[in-house]
Amino acid sequence: MEKPAREIHGGVKFRTEFLSAAAPADARLEELKAWCAEFHKRNFAPPYGEFSQGNLSFRIRPGGDAFVISGSQVGWKDRLTDDKFVTVQNCDLQNGIVYANGTRDPSSESMLHFAIYRARKDVQAVFHGHSPEILRCVDRPPDIPETREKHSYGSIELVQSVIEVLGDADFVIMKRHGFVSLGKTMEEAGKRAIETHRLCLQE
Numbered sequence: 001m002e003k004p005a006r007e008i009h010g011g012v013k014f015r016t017e018f019l020s021a022a023a024p025a026d027a028r029l030e031e032l033k034a035w036c037a038e039f040h041k042r043n044f045a046p047p048y049g050e051f052s053q054g055n056l057s058f059r060i061r062p063g064g065d066a067f068v069i070s071g072s073q074v075g076w077k078d079r080l081t082d083d084k085f086v087t088v089q090n091c092d093l094q095n096g097i098v099y100a101n102g103t104r105d106p107s108s109e110s111m112l113h114f115a116i117y118r119a120r121k122d123v124q125a126v127f128h129g130h131s132p133e134i135l136r137c138v139d140r141p142p143d144i145p146e147t148r149e150k151h152s153y154g155s156i157e158l159v160q161s162v163i164e165v166l167g168d169a170d171f172v173i174m175k176r177h178g179f180v181s182l183g184k185t186m187e188e189a190g191k192r193a194i195e196t197h198r199l200c201l202q203e
């Protein structure tokens, strides 16, 4: 088999400490599942083998650190069950520890989601996906901020590179990797990704 040209989301690089095995019990989980399906349909979370390469989350309470995020190594093609999602309560960015409730590792980009919610209290949803069309969209309208360097997925360097250019932007390109789309609601984050992709397709 040919080696993939770019790094893929193969697993998690931090340690997860499970506080309990409880799956998220939040009515908004159905909306998050619907957005996972939408990202799959639009190829914003391209499958690598059976696993979808993307991760979506929503903040549980405004101002709080906790969020619900898609689990690591899950395929989004089929209807998702609640146990494919994990509640992240807190992160120790310095030591690479994620405190979570659930039965599987939270997404490999959990520390990125955590850092964005920390930096931006106005943000209630963080959607990370991949799109070659959006990656090609730098240096031309709609003028999307881009991280300065490529860093490997799940790394603290990647987290820092996004926070560095984030400011009050709601959409950031992660150099030669993917994008994050932010919103006050999941609908806003999802529609922003769709609209940005549409603009990037225009000549």
Ligand SMILES: [Zn+2]
Pocket (backbone or CB within 6 Å): 009, 053, 054, 128, 129, 130, 153, 177, 178
């Ligand atoms: Zn990614």
